Amino acid sequence: MQVLLGAVTVKLSLPPWTVILHLGTAMLLLATLIVAAKLAPGASPGNTEPPTTPGSRPGLVGIVALVLGFVTVLFGALTANLGAASACLGFPLCNDQFIPGGNYLQHIHWTHRLLAYTLFAYVVWWAVRSRRRGAWYVVALVTLQVAVAAAMVLLGLPQPLQAAHVALGAAVWAALVLALL
Numbered sequence: 001m002q003v004l005l006g007a008v009t010v011k012l013s014l015p016p017w018t019v020i021l022h023l024g025t026a027m028l029l030l031a032t033l034i035v036a037a038k039l040a041p042g043a044s045p046g047n048t049e050p051p052t053t054p055g056s057r058p059g060l061v062g063i064v065a066l067v068l069g070f071v072t073v074l075f076g077a078l079t080a081n082l083g084a085a086s087a088c089l090g091f092p093l094c095n096d097q098f099i100p101g102g103n104y105l106q107h108i109h110w111t112h113r114l115l116a117y118t119l120f121a122y123v124v125w126w127a128v129r130s131r132r133r134g135a136w137y138v139v140a141l142v143t144l145q146v147a148v149a150a151a152m153v154l155l156g157l158p159q160p161l162q163a164a165h166v167a168l169g170a171a172v173w174a175a176l177v178l179a180l181l
Helices: 002-011 016-039 059-081 104-130 133-154 159-180
Strands: none
Touching: 002 016, 016 059, 016 159, 059 104, 059 133, 059 159, 104 133, 133 159
């Protein structure tokens, strides 16, 4: 399915909706491969977590973090593919406004940022609450991702930082999947 979707995306000259759908299925494929590798017979469990205490299992809290991370990644793809990356200048606000009054591109970009800020706050809360090492790894990656995003916006969207932002988005997603396992 991913290969066919990639072919359609290229054949149609990269319309945003197919690029976003292709990225979403790629993230789901990555998650599936991580789960399969982690649960494969004979795979090393790699469980270095401390013994669980009540409320320390990922459960619903981890699933919410995973969903929030997935939606944030997809909104990042929407932001990039609609040309909204340069719609919000400055950091942490959008054009020095908490609620941008501009066009729809500013609203899309701002929504992506609000999702990222929410993800950051949520995973910090999750890590403090659960005391799980995996959750703290997610916090570290999300913190780095926000720092790269800030630098990217403040420096005029240089391509190396754009590439780092995309790669870190995939790393955050993979870390969320691993932390949930």
